[in-house]
Amino acid sequence: MxxxxxxxxxxxxxxxxxxxxxxxxxxxxxxxxxxxxxxxxxxxxxxxxxxxxxxxxxxxxxxxxxxxxxxxxxxxxxxxxxxxxxxxxxxxxxxxxxxxxxxxxxxxxEVEMHANQTSGNCIRNTTTDQFSGVQTDEIVDPRPYCEIIRQWSTFHPEFAFLPRKFKIAVNASEHTDRAAIQVHDIGLQIVKNDAGELGFRVHVGGGLGRTPMVGPVVRDFLPELDLLTYLEAVIRVYNRYGRRDNKYKARIKILVKALTPEGFAEKVEAEWAHLKDSPSRLTSEAIARVQAYFTEPAYDTAANQGDQLAALRFENKAFDNWVTRNVDTHKVDGYAIVTLTMKATGTPPGDVSDRQLEQIADLADSYSFGEVRITHQQNVVLADVRQDQLFELWQAITPMGFATPNLDTLTDIICCPGGDYCALANAKSIPVAEAIQRRFDNLDFLYDLGKIDLNISGCMNACGHHHVGNIGVLGVDKKGEEFYQISLGGSSHHDATIGKILGPSFAQDDMPDVIEKIIDVFVKNRTDEEEFIDTYRRIGLDPFKERVYA
Structure with a gap:
């Protein structure tokens, strides 16, 4: 770190x-x-x-x-x-x-934390996969590149007052995108070319809000050392041509669409020609300096206790459910990646008390080399847990409320604070999330349904990323009354798509029934191999619409 x-x-x-x-x-x-x-x-x-x-x-x-x-x-x-x-x-x-x-x-x-550029029309916090550095299928650890972007963008005088806020995300996994890079202003997928050289596939112009878009590819391969100069060229083009007369049309996605991805890329390449060999160009030494901070902890490969773990799982169904849902494979033999779920029914998604923060700190010290990661899904990851300590950890976190084995299920809801706090919100988000969690509180049924992303936003600013939920919920205002619009078919992964609106909105009290009807259609139409998003893409919106509005 x-x-x-x-x-x-x-x-x-x-x-x-x-x-x-x-x-x-x-x-x-x-x-x-x-x-x-x-x-x-x-x-x-x-x-x-x-x-x-x-x-x-x-x-x-x-x-x-x-x-x-x-x-x-x-x-x-x-x-x-x-x-x-x-x-x-x-x-x-x-x-x-x-x-x-x-x-x-x-x-x-005093503990190296700050709030710099977490708002305003500037380059915001650069995000990445919460499993970075420990997952088995990543090309390289993306965190050093995130840190390089952070250092470059912090207080950058040219980019302090952009037309609108600007967000960058980096992903290095070949098979999974947990960073949602295609719905960011710039999304960077780390890749290797045919010669085995490291670089980036560059997506520009993604984003949610009032005009949701999936970011198109503007460069298939950007060499590693050209990262900052190319980013600078992209943002210079945006700073020059982005609209400032209308904040709803000021995001880079609007500019990319107006110019077309090809036209935008041409302007970036022309600008980059003046920057490519500038002092901002990275060197191998500069990258190595930052990479040196992200060293591996002192792993003990003797921690592999596969047979013991299998026996404990066989003897304890609750523990087995938790391992199945909340524990992922680590790149180092004998270790595991553990996700602490912050989505116990009745707890607003993402909320954490002062006591829980201290408990998580203690868990990090005891089980994960003193470090944690916050996830895009509003959960917490202990990235380096010894396999032979998983049962002990599970016993410790169960009374804390961190062991709910519902990760990636219908009740692992992404949810903004909504009208309970936010001045921009049209409707509350938290009560809707809780009502859905209470309706679908049977774990066996959730497991049978499989992976479903349900995202809730209280307004069109889309802080809950409802556009890319398999099921998206948007709070809307109807003459001073709170209603909720449903969209289906969204995804924030490598197959990123924007969900389609189902139809007219619903009252808050109707929401659990509406979700149940949507799930009924899925259950009746799916094949054994299909997840919700697969069934939706095969049968389309109409069967869901007919059932919900019947």
Missing amino acids: YVYDEHDRQILAERVAQFRDQTDRALSGELSEDEFLPLRLQNGLYVQRFAPMLRICVPYGMMRSEQLRRLARVTRDYDKGYAHFTTRQNVQLNWPALEDVPDILSELA
């Missing part, structure tokens, strides 16, 4: 002091709200429905145990005792007081 050097610490200390002065001037009336707005946004501070919201950056989703403990203390001392994990692998505080935010940022800086 990257560790700050003296330059990082100095920059962060100066930024905290700068924002403290800006906040003091805003509170005294010396700065107007319009003047303070861009300053607070680039320090992650929003004004929400009931209180300010502070978004804390978690680069590529990784945190050390000491950072979790500091977050716990901050939520306890300055908030209401809980935080929220977002779909961009960040952490949000929903109730901080404005006058306390500089103190919060100061406390976070």
Whole structure:
């Protein structure tokens, strides 16, 4: 994991002091709200429905145990005792007081955390697969490239005020995309060419919100050392041609569509011709320097206890269910990847208390070399668990509420905070998620249904990524009343697609019945090998529509 050097610490200390002065001037009336707005946004501070919201950056989703403990203390001392994990692998505080935010940022800086560029029209937190560095099928660990992009983009003077916010994601798995790269402004898939050289397939112009799009490929192979110069060319073209007269048409996806992917790529190539051999071009030494921070921990290959694990699974069905759902294969023999599910029924998806943050920190120290990863799905990963400690870990996390074996099932719902907190939301998200979880609370039935992505957003900003859920739920406002629109057939993986709207929206109380009808159609039409998305793609929207609106 990257560790700050003296330059990082100095920059962060100066930024905290700068924002403290800006906040003091805003509170005294010396700065107007319009003047303070861009300053607070680039320090992650929003004004929400009931209180300010502070978004804390978690680069590529990784945190050390000491950072979790500091977050716990901050939520306890300055908030209401809980935080929220977002779909961009960040952490949000929903109730901080404005006058306390500089103190919060100061406390976070002591453990190498910050809120820089977690909002505003700038390059946001770069995300990646939560299994990076430990999965069996990745071409190379993508985290060093995420860190390189972070260092390059932080406080980049040319990109501080882009037409709109800008998000980059990196993926290195050959078979799975857990980073949803095709629905980002720039998505980078690490690949190798026919000569075995490392590089990137570049997608540009993906995104959700009011105009959801899957990002087309603008370059099939970008050599590794050209990463930053090419990104700079892409964003320069966007900065020059992106619309600033209408925020709803200001995202790069609108520009790519207007120019066509081919026309946009031509402009990028022309701009890149001036940048390709500039000082921004990476060197092998620069990449190696960052890669050196992401060393493997001291694995003990004697941890392989396959026979013992098989016996424990045979003797304990609950443990077997958990291993099947929440434990993944590790690249090192004798180790496993464990996902702690934050989706126990009755718990708002992604919410975590100060006590739970401390518990996760203790678990990280005891079982995973002191590190955790926050996931795009709002869960938590212990990436390096000894195989012979899995049963002990399961026993420890069960009373904590982290062992619900529903990962990747219908009740592992991605959900934004919605109208309970957000000033932009048209409707609540959390009660709908809970009602669906309670309706489908039978694990055997969930397992029979197989993998289903259900995503809920409280408004068209799509923080819950509803467009790419196999089943998507969008909160809409009808004359002051909360209703919910359904879409089907979305996917955020290598086969990325935008879901199609089913039809007219539904009242909140109807939502569990609507989802049940959708599931009924799936069950009656699927083959033995099909997941929900496969059946939908084979039979189309009409059978679901006929059943739901019958």
